[in-house]
Amino acid sequence: MDSFILNFAPTGMIPTKQMSPYVPVTAEEIIEEVLAANEIGITIVHLHARDADQKPTYKASEYIKIIEKIRLYAPELVICTSLSGRNFNTFEFRSEVLELFPDMGSLTLNSLNFPKSASVNDPEMIERLAEKMSASGVKPELEIFDLGMINYAGFLIKKGILKPPYYFNIISGNISGIQTEPDQIGLAIRLLPEQSYWALGGIGDQQLKANLMGLLNGGGVRTGTEDNLYYDRSKTIKAKNADILKRIHRIANELEVKLMSPKEFGDLGFYNPNIKR
Secondary structure, rough: OOOOOEOOOOOOOOOOOOOOOOOOHHHHHHHHHHHHHHHHHOOOOOOOEEEEOOOOOHHHHHHHHHHHHHHHHHOOOOEEOOOOOOOOOOOOHHHHHHHHHOOOOEEEEEEEOOOEEEOOOOOOHHHHHHHHHHHHEEEEEEEEHHHHHHHHHHHHHHHHOOOOOEEEEEEOOOOOOOOOHHHHHHHHHHHHHOOOOEEEEOOHHHHHHHOOOOOOOOOOEEOOOOOOOOOOOOOOEEEEEHHHHHHHHHHHHHHHEOOOOOHHHHHHHHHOOOOOO
């Protein structure tokens, strides 16, 4: 790619204020962080929502508070919502947010273990979510934690369930998945299907290393305090999302790689046609 995709993940299902005071957990905090990130420069925002008790939620009634404000103040930004099965594993719960017509929705292409929990994604669930996304004008954000998930993407492509162009997040550093090593990352990139766009993210202290490899390999970057609460690998400085994003821009500037704007990416086929901009 001539320019790089910057996929911003400001908060996930796990981080809390007790872990870091800089993690956005309320709708207002998430909106503020996303709009500030948009000013710095991002391509996609990957959203999780929290309820009134700051616990992860699947409810569209909570997501809409965030999405409406982003669409109002950053109308060109590509909005991706989480459809994760880590906390909620019924089709009705996981697909509810699709009624808001986000541009993209996350789709993990297999089950996997995290250090203290599992994310269960059986074949029927994956296919139903993909089909509901297609019917809603939502492009899948294909989440890849190991090489088998890339193979499964190819299987879904052959069945006609996934259609180009494709977008992949390659997530490295999980205990049961691909690691942030050149041979493993290089093979994952090589195995991606044609007409694929991709970004590389790393969990915990693998984040910066993964982000650098994404830029150096001509791809994109997924980054934010969803994946890592620390700015440094020695874990002495708690990360702020703005600082993480500014660091990526400094490195990209030194590499003479420009950011792909949200509109450039959206116009490739990643905007939801049901939303007027």
